[in-house]
Amino acid sequence: MNNYPSALSYYRKALDIQQKSLPPYHADLANTYNNIALVYQATDDYSTALSYYQKTLEMKEISHPYNQSLIAIAYNNIGDMHRLKGDYLTALSYYEKTLPILQKFLPSNHTSLAILNANIAMAFKDLCQYKEAAKHAEQAVNIARCTFGLHHSKTMAYQKLLDDLRQN
Structure with a gap:
């Protein structure tokens, strides 16, 4: 497992075939760019991952202009990088683009909203804006409790983040 060089090689071959056989902004190209970004992210090459996530966003904006949920995922991934x-x-600017889209299209207790709120909390924490971070961490905890239950690893991780923030 975790054979990232091999995965990257196969994704590049797939991309080459897709670029020759598909229209320039086909959805499958966006998915392949996203998968390549995931490989670079997994190997901690965030700059290269970011460039592929940006390409994914560009492709999704053209191939799926009305599917805001797909665009929101791309915004979130770019924010993560x-x-x-x-x-x-x-x-934070990318997360703030993501949040209203997800709030519009997803149920209020959807796991994606928990993840996004945790991401926002961590960014605010890194900026030493602990009150704002705690607000988002609390939202992540509340959603995770409803969705996963009290003893799920994500719920406990979000709770630990919130507890750490409340100590600041």
């Missing part, structure tokens, strides 16, 4: 690179303000 900026946060992991230490660019917390840019990360």
Whole structure:
């Protein structure tokens, strides 16, 4: 498992075939770019992952302009890369684009909203804005409790984040 060089090789071959056989902004190309980004993210190459996530966003905006949920996922992924690179303000700007879209299209207790609120909380924490971070961490905890239950690993991780923030 975790054979990232091999995965990357296969994704690049798939991308080459897709670029030759599909229209320039076909949805399958966006998915392949996203998968390549995931490989780079898994190997901590956040700059390269970011460039592929940005390409994914560009493709989704053209191939699925009315599917805001897909675009929101791309915004979130780009935000994650900026946060992991230490660019917390840019990360927050992408998360803030994501939040209203997810709130519009998903149930209020959807796991994606818990994950996004936790991401926002971590970015605010990194900016030492603990009160704002705690607000989002609490939302993540509440959603996770409803969705996963009290003893799920995500619920406990979000609760730990909230507890840490309340100590600041």
